[in-house]
Amino acid sequence: xxxxxxxxxxxxxxxxxxxxxKDSKMWTPDEGSLEGKKVIxxxxxxxxxxxxFARYLPLLKEHGCEVAYHCPKPLHRLFKCxxxxxxxxxxxxxxxxxxxxxxxSLPFVSGQERTTDFPYLKVGEVADLEDNDSDVKKIGICxxxxxxxxxxxxxxxxxxxxxxxxxxxxxxxxxxxxxxxPELLQGCNDMxxxxxxxxxxxxxxxVINALDMVVTVDTAxxxxxxxxxxxxxxxxxxxxxxxxxxxxxxxxxxxVKLKTQNDWHAAFSxxxxxxxxxxxxRDPDKDLVDDILGQSHx
Numbered sequence: 017x018x019x020x021x022x023x024x025x026x027x028x029x030x031x032x033x034x035x036x037x038k039d040s041k042m043w044t045p046d047e048g049s050l051e052g053k054k055v056i057x058x059x060x061x062x063x064x065x066x067x068x069f070a071r072y073l074p075l076l077k078e079h080g081c082e083v084a085y086h087c088p089k090p091l092h093r094l095f096k097c098x099x100x101x102x103x104x105x106x107x108x109x110x111x112x113x114x115x116x117x118x119x120x121s122l123p124f125v126s127g128q129e130r131t132t133d134f135p136y137l138k139v140g141e142v143a144d145l146e147d148n149d150s151d152v153k154k155i156g157i158c159x160x161x162x163x164x165x166x167x168x169x170x171x172x173x174x175x176x177x178x179x180x181x182x183x184x185x186x187x188x189x190x191x192x193x194x195x196x197x198p199e200l201l202q203g204c205n206d207m208x209x210x211x212x213x214x215x216x217x218x219x220x221x222x223v224i225n226a227l228d229m230v231v232t233v234d235t236a237x238x239x240x241x242x243x244x245x246x247x248x249x250x251x252x253x254x255x256x257x258x259x260x261x262x263x264x265x266x267x268x269x270x271x272v273k274l275k276t277q278n279d280w281h282a283a284f285s286x287x288x289x290x291x292x293x294x295x296x297x298r299d300p301d302k303d304l305v306d307d308i309l310g311q312s313h314x
Contacts, residue, residue, distance in 0.1 A: 043083035043115035053114040059087035064236035072122035135245030161234035170210035242266025
């Protein structure tokens with residue numbers, strides 16, 4: 017077991033994993049070939065992390081083994097396209113198997129830091145957003161993430177900053193399953209924000225398929241949109257996971273990293289200009305933003 021893996025196992029969040037797999041053998045290169053073996057991949061950490069490392073499951077199958085992914089139920093419909101057995105993470109009773117592998121160790125098993133097959137998640141359905149006007153660009157937005165995330169408070173963004181994306185030529189679609197922090201809605205009573213029924217990540221993927229682009233602070237949605245190959249602007253506050261400093265996780269994703277904590281005005285100014293290819297030193301006012309978005313083809 018490499019040192020990084022040993023360090024991860026010290027995290028209190030891994031106690032459930034250690035309990036479930038206490039009698040299971042973790043595969044390492046010293047164990048030899050995986051040909052003909054059954055391997056369970058345990059999905060580590062949050063939804064976004066589990067989506068991020070799902071890209072390696074097809075590479076693992078190329079070793080000639082049967083693969084199961086032990087991950088939360090809200091991801092199961094989404095992951096059906098990967099053609100692996102799906103096990104509910106809430107169920108500690110795992111089937112008989114030869115080895116298990118932690119999902120974040122898959123790059124070392126495959127020998128590849130990143131994969132180049134995009135999109136690696138494919139959802140054939142498209143949500144009906146009841147808007148057939150091709151001149152209106154549909155933008156999916158997320159201004160907050162899972163309240164259970166350790167850094168959620170620092171990454172949440174007041175919804176009012178998304179107002180610069182509103183114009184006669186755009187329609188904002190809420191990608192959050194629910195609103196967790198009502199305080200973030202202050203000053204937004206006049207916003208036209210549309211929603212769609214979302215039960216799990218498959219439903220979210222259907223909505224993303226119907227969009228022109230996504231703008232999000234929620235990294236689970238960021239990972240999902242990137243895995244689906246959708247043009248996405250990910251807004252990262254000053255404190256963010258070091259993995260985002262690797263720029264090529266998703267070719268369709270543009271990361272906007274704040275240079276000052278909570279400087280959302282600068283972040284959204286950047287997004288507006290990047291959407292249009294316009295390079296200028298001026299901060300956009302509302303009229304200019306409407307102008308720019310009206311001419312863009314995002």
